[in-house]
Amino acid sequence: MPGTPMESVFKFVSVRPPQPVAETALPDVVIPYDGPFYDGSLIERVIQRTDWESAKALAEQAILQAPAVLDFQDLAHSSGFAAFRAALGRGLPANMTTADVERLLGGSLGAAVGQKPYPSAKAKILDVYAAHSLLPGNLPEQREKALLSLRTLHLLQALDHDPAVLGDHRRLRRVSRARVILPGAFLQKKSIGRGATPQARSAGAPVPPPPPSGTPGFHSAGFERLRDLYAVRRELRAARRRNRQERTVRRSPRPSTGSAEQSAEDGVASSSTAPSPRVLLPAVAETISARTLGFLTGEGVPTDRLNVDDGLRAVDARIRASRTRFFEGVPTPVMVTVDRLADPGELGTDVQELPSGLFGTTVSTGPVGTTPQEGVGPVRPLGIGELLVVEQTLQRYEAGEISYVENVLQTEHLSRSFRSLNRTEQTVFTATSTTEQSEHDLQATDRFELSTQAQKTIAQDQSVQAGVTVSASYGPVKVGAYGDFATSTSTTESTSSATTFAQDVTERSVSTITTQVREEQTTRILQEFEERSEHGFDNTHGTANVAGIYQWLDKKYRAQIYDYGQRLMFEFLIPAPASYHLHALANQPMAGVGLSEPEPLGDLRPADLNATNYQDYVARYAVAGASPPPPETTVLSTVFEQTGLNATTLVSKSNAALQVPAGYRAVSGRFVDYHAWKGGGGHYLIVLIGTQQLDSASGENADVALDGEDTVVPVGVFALVWGYLVTIEVECELTDTAFGQWQQETYDAVAAAYQAQKSAYDAQVSGAGFTANSATYGGSENENLRIQLEELKKGSLTMLARQYFEDFDAMSLTGTASGLPEFDVDEAASEGAYAQFFEQAFEWGQMTYLYYPYFWMNKTGWLERSALVSGDALFGEFLRAGYARVVVPVTPAYDDAVLFFLSSGGRIWNGGEPPTIDDPLYVSIAAELADATEGRTAYGEPWDVTIPTTLVYLKSDSTLPDWTTGAP
Structure with missing residues (x-):
């Protein structure tokens, strides 16, 4: 039937891998380096x-x-x-x-x-x-x-x-x-030298200054600073122990000789064991790293005579300040994890980087700036998507099966009359739709019934797959199981698959129409109208019987697939796509509940608490009456003095009142003295600390190691002098048992405060009428769809660009001079250009997606996710999904820019045609898209489709049709 216009039946996208460029064709399509x-x-x-x-x-x-x-x-x-x-x-x-x-x-x-x-x-x-x-x-x-x-x-x-x-x-x-x-090494050059990574930092590098909150790299830089501060703290504590060892000697008790030092003249002498024990000895001070010295200098702690306690107080103050900023708004389980990583203990190993995703982000080590950080995820193009449209053109009408036969005998007169009684008789079936039949002399048919039924067939096919969606403009997306490159038969297989899919849809659609026609003949709905019409057959003067054969008329269409253009397709696999939405719902305030649910303690243990972090937990859970940790060391002291003695009388004094505090043990002792004697006789002064004795006249310059006394340390003076003044100090160290007891008590107080807060919150929730299963998931169908598309789009951008949206802070909601929300113009320009690129580079409206079951997510979430339900079936699949598979086409004008983004390590191309990396995959894609033809082209071979109609045709003679001869 020449001149009959083509009609579009349905459309779909066939995705195939890019075709490798033949070596002989390379000079035509590329300008290589x-x-x-x-x-x-x-x-x-x-x-x-x-x-x-x-x-x-x-x-x-x-x-x-x-x-x-x-x-x-x-x-x-x-x-x-x-x-x-x-x-x-x-x-x-x-x-x-x-x-x-x-x-x-x-x-x-x-x-x-x-x-x-x-x-x-x-x-x-x-x-x-x-x-x-x-x-x-x-x-x-x-x-x-x-x-x-x-x-x-x-x-x-x-x-x-x-x-x-x-x-x-x-x-x-x-x-x-x-x-x-x-070359790829050239295009990816900007990824080098973007600030010292944690691995590149040495012990001699200075402790970095803290970055502003919310700036790019805040979490990674904050972690680096905490880790380095804890390293400084460990180094100072180790130096204090080495200093004590260097200063301390251990003597065996020696017997008294009974002899005294002889002197012909009067005299006064003084002696001491060492300079201040808090000041590092030169041999120990020389081992302090440049990083620690730099930190101490920056804090105003003198390093020429380094007082280790002053250094520890300075670093502890900095750790507390850094923690306050760094852990603001951070969940307790994350804080516990970071604490363990930043301060692994004396025998631990420094962790160079935070685990990926700990803060919902990937660690960024780039410099702080106003431009979103560049990056690219482990994503490669899925392939080339071809927009295929099945079109049909009407060829002819053909007589089909017999509809009915009208017989009129010789000499017979047959007439029929139709009368409308305006009466309806209806048999009710379980189906919600009904098919009506009315008889008229004049009959019409719908030209578009194949297209309509084909769309219904496709919808039925897709509905049996949980979570499958159809692109608004492209229809269903058919993806072959190919890798990065096609084999020599990939294009043929893709064409064959596409043709088979199209033929399958049309043939099943015809079958449905045929079934509907038969249903119309057997329906039990009768409508009669108040009108009369008569027609009849008069064979009264005929010479033979008459048989009128009526046949159904069938439409004959020629169907053909046409290729309307190509799209670069990307595939993203998004884990647990509903996670943020469910988290947001869980953190929404409930009506009638004024309290906030306290952060769970996670796996916090007593051993996690120390002098630098316990205040964070105390403040977070409003712990009342929490005690600070006992000091690591404490010093006991006493003074002995006596004057007015003579040169012939030995004097001894003892003092057993140096009580060692509970939880401590004595580790070292030292003394300083002044004594005088009269010339012409002997003199001496001996100091006893614990089991150790020190002779003032020996000139020895060292502390003495004690035996770890945990109750009292006996001290005394034995002298043959005219007068003396002796000061004795005993240094005691906190025992591990005592510190562990403080940790346990503090942990118990924190846990009790948490339980009190949790109980108060649960009581309010219960009083407001909420239960654990009372949450309603999902709203209207349109709202549910919006949520799904936004979360899938966000997850796709995270996979594509390693983008966690931490850098987008051009608009300041608080802290401005006016107290009103204001934005930074320069930062808005750079962030806006970045956002605009990704919004326009992909045809997000044509995104298709499929949800995978809950068991592909972290097993700890199975119990919760598998039980989630919604009145919207597709939204329920979204809530329970362990992964989502997203396929989205690239906007044709952005093909080159997206490929450049991937090949250059995340740089945005700002117009014009970018270069292509020397990767065979990217070369093939660029060449194929550049060579794509414009307009439509035939795809595969055409095929014939027969469409039954409701029209009947009176055969010109009374012979029965015989299809074995090919002519009905």
Whole structure:
């Protein structure tokens, strides 16, 4: 039936892997980097750099020197090359010949391309374009000129090699739009040198200053600072122990000789065991790291005579201040984990990085700034999606099966009358729809019944898969089980699969229509109207019986799949996509409940509490009467003095009142004394501390190690002098048992405060009428859909760009001068451009997704998630999902920019055509998308479709149809 317009039946997307570019076709589609053709190649120099700043400086220099390079100054007849470039920019005419090319060049094509400096001139232009790819915001108009210049030289080489290119419009288009290929080591250069990573920091590096709250890298930088402060603290405590060991000697008790030191003259002497025990000895001070010394200097603690206790007080104060900022709003279980990682203890090993996702983020070690941090996730393109549309055109009508036979005998008169009684008789079935039948002499049919029924069939197919969705504009997405690259039969298999899917839908749709036609004949609905019509058959004068055969009329359609274009498709696998939504619901205030649910303690243990962190837990749970930890050391002291003695009387004094506090043990003793004697006789002074004795006259300069006495330390003086003054000190150390007791008591107080808060909260919730299972999940269908799409989109962006949205703080809601919400203009510009790119680069409205069951998530969440229900079946699948599989197409204008984003480590391209990385997958994708045809093209082979109608046709004779002969 010529001239019958094509009708669209339904559409779908077939996803296949990109086709590898044949080696012979590569020169047509890419401009590769073949290595340095001249000394000082920018690409080579940038690749050799180990820091971003020097690479950036090289690129800036190349951009400044670019005008001369882009004027083809190294080539003869440079004006001719410029003329051909201008013609290429306008678009080469379809009938262009080699003579036209040479006229523009002002000479022979072979001579122009055969110039000796041609390769180096092309390499220098490639360097200019490469420099712009590192700094795409610098002189974008010059960047486009560099790209056009590169294509000019590339096309001229192709024409010189094969003049037939000019006669092949499609090949000419492909060569003139060849893609620039740059090494991956060059495009990803910006990922180097972006601040010292935790692994690169040495013990000599200074403790970093704290970053502002909420800034990029806040959690990672805050963790680094805490970790380094705890390392300083451990180093100072270890130095204090070494200092005590260096100062302390251990003597065996020695018997008294009964002799005294003889002196002919009167005298006064003093002695002491050592300088202040808090000051590090030179041998110990020399072992302190540069990091710790730098910290102490910054805190104003003198380091020439380092008092270790002053240093510990300074670092403890800094740790407490850093913890207050760092753990604000952080759940208790996370705080416990970070504490253990930041301060692993004396025998632990420093952890270099926080575990990924501990704060809902990946650790960022980049510098603090106003631009969102660059990054790219472990994502690669899924493949090429082809938008396929099944269209049909009506070919003809054909007589089908017999509808009924009207028999009129010879001499018989047969008449029928129709009378409407306006009466309805209806048999009720379980189905909610009814089919009506009315008889009329004139009958009509619906041209679009196949399209309508095909859409219903597709909807039925999709509904049996939990959570499968259909794109609003593209229909269902069919994805083949292929890897990154297709085999030689992939395209054929994809076409065959698409055709089979289309035929399957249409054939089943026809079957449904046929069934409906039969149902119409057997329905029990009768409608009669108040109208009469009669017709009859008069064979009274006939010579034979008459048989009128009525046949159903069938429509014959020719169906064909058409390819309406290609889309670059991405696939994302999102774990537990409803997690944030459920967390937000759980943290919404409930009506009638004024208390907040306290943070659970998690796996907090008594051993986790110490002098630097216990206050955080005390404050968080409002613990009353919590005691600070006992000091690590305490000093006992006493004084002995006596005057008015004579040279012949021995004096001894003892004092058993040095009571060791409970929980401590004595570890060392020392004394200082002044004594006087009368000349002409002997004199001595001996000090006893515990089981140790020290002779003032011996000149020994050391503390004495004690025996760990935990009740009393006996001390005494034995002297033969005229007078003396002796001060004795005993240093005691807190025992592990006593510290563990304080930890247990503090933990018990924290746990009791938590239970009290939890009980009060539960009581309010119970009083307000809430139960654990009373939460209603989901709202209207539209609202549920909005929530799903937003969470899936957010998860996809996190996978694509490692983006956790911590950097988006251009709008300040609090803390402004006016007290009103205000935003930073510069930060808004950079953040807005970043957000705009991802919003426009993907066709989020065409996203399709499939939910996987709950058992693909963390097992600890199975019990809760598997029981979640919703009145909206699809939303229920979303709530329970352990993973979501998301497929989303790239906006065609952003294909190159998205590929550049992935290949460059997360850089946003701000207009124009970006380069392509020298990865076969990306080269294949770029080449295939660039070579995509415009408009529609036939896809596979057409097939015939038969559609029954409700029309009947009177056969011209009374012979029965015989389909065995091929003619009804």
